[in-house]
Structures are given as structure tokens and as C-alpha cells.
Amino acid sequence: MDDDAFELDSDLVQRFVAIVGDRHALRAQDGIAPYLAEPRGLWHGRSSLVLRPGSVDEVSRIMKLATETATPVVPQSGNTGLVGAQVPDASGREIILSLSRLNRIREIDTLSNTATVEAGVILQTLQEAADAAGRLFPLSLASQGSCQIGGNLSSNAGGTGVLAYGNARELCLGVEVVLPTGEVFDDLRKLKKDNTGYDLKDLFVGAEGTLGVITAAVLKLFPKPKGREVAFAGFRSPEAALALLSLALDRAGPDVTAFELIGRRPYDFTLRHAAGVVRPLQADWPWYALIEISSGRSAGDARAQIEEILAAGLEAGTVEDAVVAASLSQAQAFWNFREMLPEAQKPEGASIKHDISVPVADIPAFIEQAARAVERVSPGARPVCFGHAGDGNLHYNVSRPEGGDDAEFLALYHAMNKAVHDVVRSFNGSISAEHGIGQLKRDELIATAPPMAVDLMRRVKAAFDPANIMNPGKVI
Incomplete structure (x- = not known):
């Protein structure tokens, strides 16, 4: 110091x-x-x-x-x-x-399909414990080997499974929270239906530690899929990719457990910089998608569904090329390719990142308008777009112009954020889809959210934390 x-x-x-x-x-x-x-x-x-x-x-x-x-x-x-x-x-x-020492899995109840866990339990540890009990905990993030349940809930984490299972808030049935006064709010109930007043747990999920300390939670578990198939497909446009998403949801409904959209630039960055990745498709396309189908019936059913969906997409002309993973190891390689996208951007120089969401139908228009906004702020800057197209959440990152200066580009951080977020707001979207507000977006939230929303959030904060000792300077 x-x-x-x-x-x-x-x-x-x-x-x-x-x-x-x-x-x-x-x-x-x-x-x-x-x-x-x-x-x-x-x-x-x-x-x-x-x-x-x-x-x-x-x-x-x-x-x-x-x-x-x-x-x-x-x-x-x-x-x-x-x-x-x-x-x-x-x-x-x-x-x-x-909270790392509060790391016990207190109970896994396979009949109620719930897990009661403490805040310091590592996400992957819970996934593995659920799997051992014949169940699935579907929250899945790139950081799952080190992130903890308390942080997942406090940030209302999303990840790749939101399309079918929802985000952290939707996976949480009850919480145990220590309030700033030291009082303990014990609401560790397993009820899927409870209409007895305000749903207080939802105030703490996504509050980023500004209202209290989550110490434990009751989380939903699901039956393990009996079959899971993963495919990579190439498209000429985001519109074509979304046409396949719509077709997949029509044919397979909740069995569509992931639909990840990947632009050509992050795809190429990953091939260029990520160690050990394998090119999923031989030909190059402007856009790609990773699709996962999970069947509760059988492995054969999952295979039949994904092949039917891709065949229909190819026949309709929306899919240009596609491959279904031939083995578990190839399926994991496809997912590894997807998870390497953020890291593969780093060798390309400074980047300005955005975690946004828009209505799914507006994704193509957002991508087109955001690209124009980026060019106006920094001519030659390179949009790096990928994300969870099934729920409208895109990681719209921007790498500095090729051969440009990192410091000069990062000096445009606020201007770039404003340009991209202005486009987001024009679609009634969100400037923070799954990463939270924290320090990064606090001032922008206060400046751009409806005044009544800001006032109500401040009232909630004052009611729970009148001394303002809980993570001050974050969120609101």
C-alpha cells in the first residue's frame, strides 16, 4: 500500500x-x-x-x-x-x-429435484454432484471451474443453457441471506409454487451484494438428458441462422438446449490464436451456429431430431453447411471452440466489450446498425460478435483497428460504449444481459434508466442497507 x-x-x-x-x-x-x-x-x-x-x-x-x-x-x-x-x-x-469457506452441499433431493448449497460451492462441483445423483444442474459458464454459487446468484448469471433452463434467478427457489444488520433471512424452501406475498429472494438475486450476503440457496435440478447431440452449421447471414433457430424450436421445443451464434471474425480469431482447436467446418461462412439438442427419451431421439432439423434447414436454403459431432470428444471440441472465443480475441490487441441483449427478432438489425455506429467512432475497428442467440444475448466486442494503437483505442471506451448502447436502447434492449452492473455500468445505468426505476432501486437499497455499508458504489 x-x-x-x-x-x-x-x-x-x-x-x-x-x-x-x-x-x-x-x-x-x-x-x-x-x-x-x-x-x-x-x-x-x-x-x-x-x-x-x-x-x-x-x-x-x-x-x-x-x-x-x-x-x-x-x-x-x-x-x-x-x-x-x-x-x-x-x-x-x-x-x-x-465466501469460499462456505462450501458445503447441504442436500441433494432427487425427488424434489433440488440442491441446497452454500455460497462458496464452485459451480462445477455442484454440476458434478448433481450428475453423480443422476440429475442435471444446467447453469454452464466458461468460468465454472472457479466461479462460486454465491457470485452466480448475485450477478444473476446466464451462460449457454438459458434458452432451455433460464438464468440463475429462474434456477433459484430459495435463499439464505445475512442482512447488513446481521439478521439472517432464512428462506431455504423447495417450493415451486408459493404465492404468499412479495418474492423477496428475487431482490437478492442479481443485487451484486448491495442488499445482503447470500450464504446458501435452494436450486433447481433437472433429469439428466438421455441423449445429447451437438452440431456446427454455417450461414450467409444472421437472418438465416435465426430461421434455423425458429425451425429448431418448432421441431424440438425445449429439447433445444443451446443455440450459439458466432460471427466470422471471432471464428477466425479462434482458429488463429487458440491452441488445440479444430476447424469445425471445412468451408468458410460469414456466420456460424453451435446447436445442441438434449433428449429425455434416448440418444437415438436426440440424433434423429438434430439431423431432421439440419436437413430441413439445408433443404430450405437457410443452412449452407453443417456437421453433427460424431463422438463425445468431437462434441466437446465444438464446445471448447465456443468457449475459446473470448480468449482468442486478446492477441488481436485492445478491445472494448459489450454484454447486451435485444429481442431475438431484432438481432440482425442490431448487428447491422451497431457496425455502422462502431465505424463512426473508430474507423476500421473490428466488431467481434458472438453469443447466446436463443435468448437475445450477444457479446458484442470491438477490437482495435488492425495495426492500431491500443492506448488510443481504449481512450474511446466511453464513446464506443455510448454508441453501441444507444443502438441497444433503440431496440428496447439491455446494456447488461448477464454480467451485471458493478462499477463498469453504474453511472450509465443511473443516467439512462427511467428516473422512476432509479428512484425505486434507491429506495430498496436504503430500506435494506440504511448505513450504506453493503458493497457501496456498485449498481446504484
Whole structure:
């Protein structure tokens, strides 16, 4: 830390440390450092204390003391978020509350099709536990090997399975939350139907730790598919890809579990820079899609459905070329190709990223208009478009012009955001589809959301956190 950095009162530090014990309180800066920055390196904060509680009671005592002493608290799960919600500010006044030790799977109920898990459970760990019990937990993200359930819920994570299963909010039946006062809101119920007043859990899911600390949740499980098939297809336009999506939904309905749209530029970047990837199709096309069909009946049924859909698309002239994975390893290779898209953009230089959603029918018009907006801000800049076309969520990233200067391009960050987001709003879309608001989009949310919406969010924040100690400066 710099010499002028704020230091918490030593007596107060000792009071916090006493709650979790010396072993689970980090005070040395080399131990704290990994908690102070996020994956993209856009935010670096300060803190003199990281607390790692091992029980809900310890979280409760921490929050009670924080409120009594007006100590701001930043909850943090796997630190994989992309909008800076999990990073403390630069003041050094905020303490970090890591949920990683709350990592028990309390129960898997195969009859109710639910899992009751603590906030620090790693997403992949839950996926594997559900699989071992003959069930599916369908939330799937590129960071699933390190992200944690508390963060997934706090950011209302989306991922590749939203088309069929919904986002994190739709997968959550109940929550356990420690309020800023230290009170515990225990709503860990397995009910799929409950019409007894306000649905309070939904206030905490997606709140990014600004209203309370999620410590556990009841999550939906699903029967494991008996057959799963993955295909890669090439198209001449986004309109053609969406025509296949419509056909697939007509023919297979909820068995369509993924439809990922990929532009030619991110496709080429991945072939150029990602190690170990294999070209899915021999010919090149302007657009591609990864399609997944999951059948609850049989492997043969899944195969028959995807072949029927692709054959109909080829006959209609919407599909130019397609291949169905011939093995589990090839199916995984297709998915690996999709997951490598964001990383493969990095060697191309600085980029400005957008996580947006528009109505599915407006995707082609958005892509066309956004490209024109990008060109006006930075002539020669390269749109890198891919994402979850089935639910309207696109990762519309923009790489600097070829041979351009990174610093000069990044100086256009706010202008580029405004240009792209203006197009999003013209379609009544969202400037944050699945990554959240955090620090990245807070000011823009306040400036562009309907004034009544901002006022209501501030009222909710004040009602739950009148001392403003819960992740201050984030969301609202």
C-alpha cells in the first residue's frame, strides 16, 4: 500500500479477526493481493483485511459489527466477475468478505429435484454432484471451474443453457441471506409454487451484494438428458441462422438446449490464436451456429431430431453447411471452440466489450446498425460478435483497428460504449444481459434508466442497507 493509504483502526481489525480466527483473516498484502483485482485488470482496489468466515453465524457477527462501526463490506465469491462488483474501491476503507469457506452441499433431493448449497460451492462441483445423483444442474459458464454459487446468484448469471433452463434467478427457489444488520433471512424452501406475498429472494438475486450476503440457496435440478447431440452449421447471414433457430424450436421445443451464434471474425480469431482447436467446418461462412439438442427419451431421439432439423434447414436454403459431432470428444471440441472465443480475441490487441441483449427478432438489425455506429467512432475497428442467440444475448466486442494503437483505442471506451448502447436502447434492449452492473455500468445505468426505476432501486437499497455499508458504489 501507499504511505497515504487508509488503515483500519487496529482495535477494530482485532474485533473482526476474533470472529473468524487469525488463520482465516488475511492482513498481509501479499495474501490480500489476489482479492484486489478482477480478471480483466480494469479495477484494482485497496483493503487491509480479508475475512473468510466458515459459518453463517460468523457472517452474521461480521455484518453486525460492520453496521455498528460503519465499516463498508465487499462480498466476494470466486472473483470471476467482469464488471468490478467484487473489487473494493481505492480508499482502503472497505473490508473483503470471502465466501469460499462456505462450501458445503447441504442436500441433494432427487425427488424434489433440488440442491441446497452454500455460497462458496464452485459451480462445477455442484454440476458434478448433481450428475453423480443422476440429475442435471444446467447453469454452464466458461468460468465454472472457479466461479462460486454465491457470485452466480448475485450477478444473476446466464451462460449457454438459458434458452432451455433460464438464468440463475429462474434456477433459484430459495435463499439464505445475512442482512447488513446481521439478521439472517432464512428462506431455504423447495417450493415451486408459493404465492404468499412479495418474492423477496428475487431482490437478492442479481443485487451484486448491495442488499445482503447470500450464504446458501435452494436450486433447481433437472433429469439428466438421455441423449445429447451437438452440431456446427454455417450461414450467409444472421437472418438465416435465426430461421434455423425458429425451425429448431418448432421441431424440438425445449429439447433445444443451446443455440450459439458466432460471427466470422471471432471464428477466425479462434482458429488463429487458440491452441488445440479444430476447424469445425471445412468451408468458410460469414456466420456460424453451435446447436445442441438434449433428449429425455434416448440418444437415438436426440440424433434423429438434430439431423431432421439440419436437413430441413439445408433443404430450405437457410443452412449452407453443417456437421453433427460424431463422438463425445468431437462434441466437446465444438464446445471448447465456443468457449475459446473470448480468449482468442486478446492477441488481436485492445478491445472494448459489450454484454447486451435485444429481442431475438431484432438481432440482425442490431448487428447491422451497431457496425455502422462502431465505424463512426473508430474507423476500421473490428466488431467481434458472438453469443447466446436463443435468448437475445450477444457479446458484442470491438477490437482495435488492425495495426492500431491500443492506448488510443481504449481512450474511446466511453464513446464506443455510448454508441453501441444507444443502438441497444433503440431496440428496447439491455446494456447488461448477464454480467451485471458493478462499477463498469453504474453511472450509465443511473443516467439512462427511467428516473422512476432509479428512484425505486434507491429506495430498496436504503430500506435494506440504511448505513450504506453493503458493497457501496456498485449498481446504484
